[in-house]
Amino acid sequence: MKDLIIDKDDFWVMHDKVKPFLISDVEEHPEHEHIVTPSEAEELLEADYCIQCGACHYSCPVTEINEQFIGPAAFVKAYRFEADVRDDAHIERLDVVNEEIQGVWDCVKCMECAEVCPKDINPIEKITKLHNMIFDEGIAKNNIATRHAVYFKDSIAKHGQLNEAGLVIYSEKGYGMYKHLKVGMKMIAKGKAHINPLIVPKSEKLDEIAKLVKISSTSKF
Amino acid sequence: MSKLKYALFTGCTARQSTPEQMMSTMAIAEKMDIELVVLEEASCCGASHLQDYDDFLSLVLNARNICYAEQRGMTMVTICNTCQLNTMMTKRRLDKDPELKAKVNEKLAEVGLEYKGTSEIVHFLYAIIDDFGLEKLSKMVVKPLAEFNIAPFYGCHNIRPSEIHEDSNGHENAYAPRSLDDLILACGGKNVDYEEKNKCCGFHAELQAPHTAAVLTGNAIMGAMDNNADMMVTPCPLCHLKLDTQYEHASKAVGRDVKLPVLHMQQMIGLAFGIEGKDLGIQHHVSEINFL
Ligand code: SF4
Numbered sequence: 001m002k003d004l005i006i007d008k009d010d011f012w013v014m015h016d017k018v019k020p021f022l023i024s025d026v027e028e029h030p031e032h033e034h035i036v037t038p039s040e041a042e043e044l045l046e047a048d049y050c051i052q053c054g055a056c057h058y059s060c061p062v063t064e065i066n067e068q069f070i071g072p073a074a075f076v077k078a079y080r081f082e083a084d085v086r087d088d089a090h091i092e093r094l095d096v097v098n099e100e101i102q103g104v105w106d107c108v109k110c111m112e113c114a115e116v117c118p119k120d121i122n123p124i125e126k127i128t129k130l131h132n133m134i135f136d137e138g139i140a141k142n143n144i145a146t147r148h149a150v151y152f153k154d155s156i157a158k159h160g161q162l163n164e165a166g167l168v169i170y171s172e173k174g175y176g177m178y179k180h181l182k183v184g185m186k187m188i189a190k191g192k193a194h195i196n197p198l199i200v201p202k203s204e205k206l207d208e209i210a211k212l213v214k215i216s217s218t219s220k221f
Numbered sequence: 222m223s224k225l226k227y228a229l230f231t232g233c234t235a236r237q238s239t240p241e242q243m244m245s246t247m248a249i250a251e252k253m254d255i256e257l258v259v260l261e262e263a264s265c266c267g268a269s270h271l272q273d274y275d276d277f278l279s280l281v282l283n284a285r286n287i288c289y290a291e292q293r294g295m296t297m298v299t300i301c302n303t304c305q306l307n308t309m310m311t312k313r314r315l316d317k318d319p320e321l322k323a324k325v326n327e328k329l330a331e332v333g334l335e336y337k338g339t340s341e342i343v344h345f346l347y348a349i350i351d352d353f354g355l356e357k358l359s360k361m362v363v364k365p366l367a368e369f370n371i372a373p374f375y376g377c378h379n380i381r382p383s384e385i386h387e388d389s390n391g392h393e394n395a396y397a398p399r400s401l402d403d404l405i406l407a408c409g410g411k412n413v414d415y416e417e418k419n420k421c422c423g424f425h426a427e428l429q430a431p432h433t434a435a436v437l438t439g440n441a442i443m444g445a446m447d448n449n450a451d452m453m454v455t456p457c458p459l460c461h462l463k464l465d466t467q468y469e470h471a472s473k474a475v476g477r478d479v480k481l482p483v484l485h486m487q488q489m490i491g492l493a494f495g496i497e498g499k500d501l502g503i504q505h506h507v508s509e510i511n512f513l
């Protein structure tokens with residue numbers, strides 16, 4: 001049996017990184033219990049059912065390439081406490097998963113973690129929730145990843161479609177564009193991109209889309 | 222059989238960075254006598270990023286797109302894996318959660334729409350396999366791709382999570398997918414089996430994590446090359462962009478020159494049907510098509 005057991009040291013290092021415990025100012029002599037209602041408990045989205053098997057962590061292609069990446073299992077753990085009404089850490093823990101390279105922004109959205117989990121926990125769903133919490137708490141930094149997410153809304157309101165060249169320029173803040181020049185020029189030469197990135201196809205009934213963006217938005221950046 | 226008709230959700234990429242995908246989709250649909258009604262009203266699906274910023278807005282916009290297929294009483298066909306996943310995820314969530322559906326419909330009502338949940342959503346690959354049929358397709362092949370070893374590259378968002386896709390992708394096994402292999406065989410080509418065929422190309426983190434993304438692209442092309450592939454084929458325009466345009470970054474990341482011609486599945490079908498390369502947009506490829 002022993003040779004079937006894998007070395008999971010790196011898994012536990014990442015697990016410990018997200019402060020996997022309840023952080024709460026508990027009164028020394030509480031007079032009553034801190035009751036969690038069933039609907040509040042549902043907010044955990046079964047993240048507390050994780051058995052730490054590591055299957056998602058080891059099928060994640062990013063953990064394989066980027067040694068600092070916290071990985072899906074530890075993200076699930078972070079969400080499990082962030083979504084707990086008794087937890088007071090919030091920003092302290094979210095800061096860890098909000099960091100570039102190690103945090104949620106470096107996920108490639110391959111869905112391997114959702115596919116492999118034997119407990120149907122759907123780690124990527126929790127990763128999306130962590131992204132949402134980062135914006136909700138107002139701690140999203142102005143960096144390439146956040147600009148990339150936010151640009152979709154602006155472009156959809158304006159064109160209905162995503163302005164693909166515009167997305168790269170905005171995310172890279174202009175000056176980061178040098179990395180894409182060579183590929184960009186080839187794409188222009190092959191008719192895959194426009195010299196003028198402002199030329200974007202537009203959806204019909206654009207006023208309808210713009211109105212929905214206006215009345216349905218729930219986030220700010 | 223009555224004529225197949227679908228509402229086509231093109232997504233943004235087929236209208237911008239992969240014009241050849243739009244051309245080849247329309248070209249083969251015409252040959253196959255499939256009617257595609259383009260959803261000109263549709264917006265971007267959010268490409269798995271909008272929901273990170275604003276999940277509710279993403280639901281409303283995707284539900285609106287589906288409304289326009291419902292209004293026409295048609296199944297929605299997508300030609301992008303990520304459009305398929307985002308639209309299908311929206312449908313699944315709204316169909317099983319009446320409260321959420323009501324909230325979304327409250328917004329849609331402001332523009333005179335209602336999401337009902339009456340339209341199916343299928344990627345074109347599976348519409349071809351399940352509705353048109355590969356046997357019928359193979360009978361239309363006039364230029365079998367027999368000389369070629371073709372490496373299928375499935376793309377994550379058509380096969381994972383299988384819980385979301387299974388009813389619309391013929392219960393494809395995410396660990397051993399078959400559909401694209403079968404399509405290659407139906408076109409008269411030889412399918413290449415390799416480890417990376419169901420792996421990620423890295424597209425969605427390309428700007429944020431360029432090294433990770435480049436290694437994934439490099440591994441994919443390398444896997445295909447090492448198994449003697451002459452070309453790759455994919456149903457996803459985002460995978461296509463990554464494999465077709467990013468081979469230099471990928472080569473640097475994996476320390477080896479990697480490059481292969483990459484076809485959209487529509488182009489592969491079109492070539493087998495004897496459609497001219499230029500009508501399938503092969504002039505728009507960055508990694509040149511060198512075998513015609
Ligand atoms: S979706 Fe993200 S976290 Fe999950 S396996 Fe893929 S890269 Fe890793």
Ligand code: SF4
Pocket residue numbers: 049050051052053054055056057072073076116117118119120121122123
């Ligand atoms: S695969 Fe599921 S149960 Fe196993 S560690 Fe990941 S989330 Fe937990």
